[in-house]
Amino acid sequence: MPEPGVLTFVAPRGAKKPPRHLADLTPAQRKEAVATLGEKPFRAKQLSQHYFARYAHDPAQWTDIPAGARGRLQEALLPDLMSVVRHISCDDGATRKTLWRLFDGTLVESVLMRYPDRVTMCISSQAGCGMNCPFCATGQAGLDRNLSTAEIVHQIVDGMRAVRDGEMGTADDAAAHGAPTRLSNIVFMGMGEPLANYRRVVDSIRRLTDPEPDGLGLSQRGITVSTVGLVPAIHRFADEGFKCRLAVSLHAPDDELRDTLVPVNTRWKVREVLDAAFDYAHRSGRRVSIEYALIRDVNDQAWRGDRLGRLLKGRHAHVNLIPLNPTPGSRWTASRPEDERAFVDAIAAHGVPVTVRDTRGQEIDGACGQLAASER
Template sequence: MPAQPLAEPGKELPLVFTAPKRRKPAAHWIDLGIDERIAAVQRLGHQKFRAQQLSHQWFERLAHTPDEWTDLPANARQQFVDELFPTLVTEINQQRADRGATIKTLWKLHDGSLVESVLMRYGAGEHSAARTTMCVSSQAGCGMACPFCATGQGGLQRNLSTGEIVMQVLDGARKLSRGELPGGPGRVSNIVFMGMGEPLANYKAVMGAVRTLVEPAPNGLGMSARGITVSTVGLVPRIEQLAGEGIPVTLALSLHAPDDELRDELVPINTRWKVDEVVDAAWHYAEKTRRRVSIEYIMIKDINDQPERADLLARVLKKRGDWGWFHVNLIPLNPTPGSIWTASDPAVEAEFVRRLQARGVPVTIRDTRGSDIDGACGQLAATAV
């Protein structure tokens, strides 16, 4: 079925892009605004300062069991848990790679849906500080139907709530704070919405999660918006909406092909918004936010890795007046079992890089992680079904 246009910003998306109707997860503390949290504890018969104590425990101390909440009355802790902290995600599988520095977790949601998150710790190098990146899912499955993507092969099940998204981050934060990864205790420094799903097709919940992540402690995690990346296959109205939020997250555009003929096949939403339209939207985002846009480009052998496509990609990006706001991020394909797609040869990849650099296009090759643990997004969930 051909892709249909999205609604204007602020309106509902057409059925083809919305998740099937399912029972929503129970409202969680994370899903409430600051005033709503105060009202919630008062409704339970407690003074409003208890709201800040609960947020301090949840977001600052990362204390998620009532026995740890020693500054709250012992006879009230279970009441708070029962009424305000329902279980949103349950870990059912975990895989480790890179000598324990990469952890991929499979989560079961309240309705049986499965999603994944990945925690990746990178050691300090000669010219860089240590950092930890958390890759989170925004939907169970995905409706964008990109044929090389393990998640897209399974279709869309439903959107995640803000709480379900943030809980993935909090789990990673707890693991780091407890020193469960090599390198000792630490903090999550970067969040990438590059797990299962199309983040901008679940716009409201994703932005709710972003606001919680950047909200200063104790009411949120107090992260820098500049450490958060939101990816999209090119939902133009939502890119424009994101530009107006006033939160300078990094936008990552999953382009994967510089020409409409090929991109129509690799990224079906391209039948609605063509290459020039999505690149224009990305450029306007950069212009408005003053944040450089990452152009994501998966390298697929004999499909999109030809030298002439590197040349064309450079021409597409340099059409804009200040094209320096773009940075190309080449991603070696992580093949999925039974797929006809495979990664480009290293020599071909190197030539692609050389041609972009020769035309002045900033380019890097992503440091892939977890290739030995069903590393492609969606693989772990697929094997559990």
């Protein structure tokens, strides 16, 4: 049964479920699944090694598994979940957006970004989004369905392989410039509200952070989970004991405006959302990131920056201002530079750390949901 007060999504009657995949299963469940196929339980660890450590999806590469068993194991535990529709790159190849087609034709997006000191991947947790924020391309498209654990994980596995194989610049090039050659940061900030697909997102975090070969062996501290403020789910997430970072998409410090920009605010108000976020910060030891898309003449007034600073003063929080990446035909657009500077100064005056996010991907439909919308 879902926890009272947590928003859940029920798939339409007759909707097909994604096929079972290795990444949907715990290590113990993988052994059971392999044994059901008539194979020795240790084959589960071999398959996990190929998928999570070697990113080897082609059974021809599984030379430690008998040829006669490979096809059966692939069909049962490593089916094709998603295929690349296209990649679009910019920033001299340092940013690559991928449009995926899932097994049922649904479209989702992910973005891979190489920086001098890290490689970050922004991933989707739902196809579409049900939060209905009016300035967001994904929110305006509505929610198609939740992604399975494996559909979430596979985005990262493919990103790990792409970085390893030099698709974001060769390893030699990266080494020559002191740049990392492994994916290190994951942000659940693509399509969807992660905490509305709670169980699958939590399970995917475990797959990402379990040591190889049970998982990808990533650090929880390199994972950020974004939410518009589903208060009961934030408290539940704190109970998991993760060291992930929580990012709250606030976008307004006052309920009157936030009710219109983030409709879920009519259910959980700004102070309730921030109290839940501060509780997570206290219990996890991680600073909360307050995400704030600056929208010209809507939420970028200096007095709102002052109010936000007052709400966060003395708290374990950091403000991440996001110049809005406008969607085609939208009336929403980015703030003027002088208004952005005044907003930053108003927050900083209260001693609250504040930065303006490096904007990437504007020329490749960088805002989440744009590429899927154009494909439709």
